[in-house]
Amino acid sequence: MKLTILGCYAATPRTITNPTSQVLEIKNRMFLIDCGEGTQVQLRKNKIKFSKINHIFISHLHGDHFFGLIGTISTFALLGRTTDLHIYGPKGIKEIITLQLRLSNSWTTYELFFHELESKESEIIFEDQKVIVKTIPLKHRVYTNGFLFQEKPGDRKLNVDAVQNYNIDTCYYQKIKGGGNVTLEDGTIIENEKLSFDPIPPMSYAFCSDTGYHEAVIPLIENVDVLYHESTFLDSEESLAGKTLHCTAKEAATIALKANVKQLVLGHYSTRYGDITVFKEEAETIFPNVLLADDGRSFEF
Template sequence: MRFEVTILGSSSATPIYNRNPTSQVLNINERLYLVDCGEGTQQQMLRFDVRGSRIDHIFISHLHGDHYLGLVGFLSSLHLNGRKKALKLFGPLHLKEIIDLQFKYSETVLQYEIMFYPTDPKTPQIILDNEDVIVETIPLDHRIECTGFLFKEKKRLRKLIKEELERVGIPVEYYTALKKGADYTDNQGRVYKNDMLTTDSAEPKIYAYCSDTKYNERYFDQIKDADLLYHEATFLHNMLDRANETHHTTALQAAEIAVKVKAKKLLMGHFSARYKTLDDLLIEAQNVFPNTGLAIEGKTFFV
């Protein structure tokens, strides 16, 4: 099953050096999920061939502009491009008020429904559970209320061993039961154990999105064993005081978190405008957690 993330923006606060404010799009089994939507996100979608019309779920972490100022423009473009299908939006309570006010004064009546689900910044909650994925909020420690999002792939059905099914002569109508793990009993009462007829599906993957936050152990348990941990790393560790003051994380801390929670891979983003190049941030993190990558616009990472 496809489970990957494409970076649309990796800058903190302001766009700079061709880096855009935060946004990324997840492709989970050919459904697209948008996570944060900084200014210019819809332009980035055009640039990187992400079809915005395929997005049915949007998650906004918090109400700092670099994480949501592209949202009204994107919602508006969906409307202008003829969208009719409802869209689910998860984010801080007051996000809805901000959107509504702007559509009110532009006299825009959307042709599709926005189903808004306010997030709780205090307690982890399951906010989405469909056939592919379960999404939980991760309460973070930022200057204003902020949640990350944990995407836990659902365990897929078992895979049929077609040649074996044909050899035994199992009718097609039994296939769904077999995928779910049932044994097969033929006319003569012979039992065929499920693991002779199917193979297990891959272990479900976990993607954790943590932005923006101070280093704070309280969310570590929740992101344990993430296959891919996206974590903000706004500063180098020589700026730790500034990181603490602004409730951000350093590259070294992000790497230490990856070690502590036993992540398989770390993806760092939300880079301060003071870093024209990102090599130093990467080296600082890789010294502690080698399997670290940089969230570069347009790059896709497999979970």
Template structure:
């Protein structure tokens, strides 16, 4: 099975701690690296995770709070030092161009590649990127400023041909692509050979949803329903629920409630407040509602 793997580079919230770095993660889909958010120090975490800078495909910024984008200029500068020549695309809400372009003009004016910023509407659930392997959709979130999560859906691969049956029925090479895509086959004697006799199903396509930062919102449930892995912010424990609502964030219990309603396969909590020296309190609260829950942590690599 080809790669569909999540690497956590940072899962803390805005206040710096010695436990966690600011938000950033990388999703490896068939050896293309998609970065999601880019907090301060992301380039160092990228190196620690032994990821290949040359594989970085695109960057998706959920919103323009500093702990989700302060690392961009450092990362871009490092990419230039390492000899990148291909253009770098960043997907973001409106405003990043005005923030980042002056820094690029000052610090990176001699870069051998262009930084191209593509904006999206965080209020709309729509496809903002697509290639042969994946589609990426926005997930409208509720925060203090415009903010969106991202839904990565692997494209279903064609069925696998059964070599023994292909040989037995002497299927011509020119017919095999159609059969992989679901067509039946008519043998030389006119007999119809059903597709299911000639193929085996491919591995199911995988999906990943990233939801940070957001207040509790049941509106996202239909969008993320059934995903293999949901990363949902859990900034606060239940005792601080009032603070969560004041700041446009979620508790671990609320994240677990969303996971349960959406029938996701696995929940990962992240974006932890600096007030908790041990995030196990968040894990314990979430598991009371949704058992298959884990904590994000720097260096964690989750295979889907």
């Protein structure tokens, strides 16, 4: 699982920082999460092929999370894309995009599917053979969702020595990988556990931005491998965080601790702080495994 941060600063794009956007590569699928202004250029800078992105998830309709979407959609069309593109985001996103396409008389060369979200409960919004994506309702000034990306458990691994010892025909292998027992010709049943090993544990990634301190997310993100949680402010600006429905680094770490996640990644920094290492220092007083997102930084998990 690989996470590439295209932008992770709050509010306005600047010469050296970009608003929120990131790419999650999981089970060979590439998901674009949020799409602030300049995302298409950040994709180019980070050498991420446009053609690999088929699903874009938008957390909420504040500009620093979606003003780059129309440009990205248009550029995909200008480059002659033909593959379907799916957009998941708050109700209204379809109108914003289609109005601009209509007024510019520039329709896409590919099918564009909108999956508009309105539910205040977590729901499954994407599922295929290997990955499932659920919303994580957040607490912000407009309707906002985080997203939980979960690998599905893979096949069990064949115990090659065991199947040879039992002289099991190869036609049973798929059944064994799927967890099934095997009945030999003499009627003996061989339990699956004797013929296979547990699969590689599935990975999970939770993206939570933007949100005030919100313990309701904890049961939804419990035990995830990686939690990206916004930390717009430091504890010294706690009341500002509360007022604007953002979190401090300390609050993000508290959520990570209570949800028993393995790794916390911080981001969505206010640009008032010169050096982002202060966010890590503050979070580590609560939770040990903290990484700092930064534009252009990649993490492999």
